[in-house]
Amino acid sequence: MSVYLWSDLHLNHAKIIDYEHRPFENVAAMNQAILTAWRETIQAQDTIINLGDMAFKTSQSELQKIVTNLPGHKILVLGNHDREKSVKWWQEVGFDEVYQYPIIYEGFYMLSHESLYVGKEMPYVNIHGHTHGESTDNPQKFNVSVEVIGYKPILFDEIKARFVEGLGE
Secondary structure, eight states, X not given: OOEEEEBOOOBTOTHHHHHTTOSOSSHHHHHHXXXXXXXXXXXXXXXXXXXSOOBSSOOHHHHHHHHTTSOSEEEEEOOTTGGGSOHHHHHHHTOSEEESSOEEETTTEEEOSSOOOOXXXXXXXXXXXXXXXXXXXXXXXXXXXXXXXXXXXXEHHHHHHHHHHHTTO
């Protein structure tokens, strides 16, 4: 049983390919690559935490057909594009847990869509999306936007190891 994270899938958002220089010919190829990465990475017993901006202008029934057929315990922290729909709407789509606001995970990791302020005197690490291809030089932040992590969910233990090493523990 593993936990994975990623953000900013932007399924069905054709313009995101140009906006973020995604390496896909069209939206169908992008959707297929992202959903294949989900299916090849996530097992039924795993948890996948999506940090927002799941899909763009997609009907509930269309998205439900996609999400309900994906493996894993599915968690969504709403992103700026997701907030147009209610928590209940996203649950009906097939997410097991949906959060409107950032959550604290394992008492140390702030999981959010948008990057949050963390200073060196604060005992937290912020794992976020929203900034797409931008990386950060802040040692207390980690961007899981698909552009940064290779369009494949990243293992939470891998992220955690980077911060444990960085904190000298």
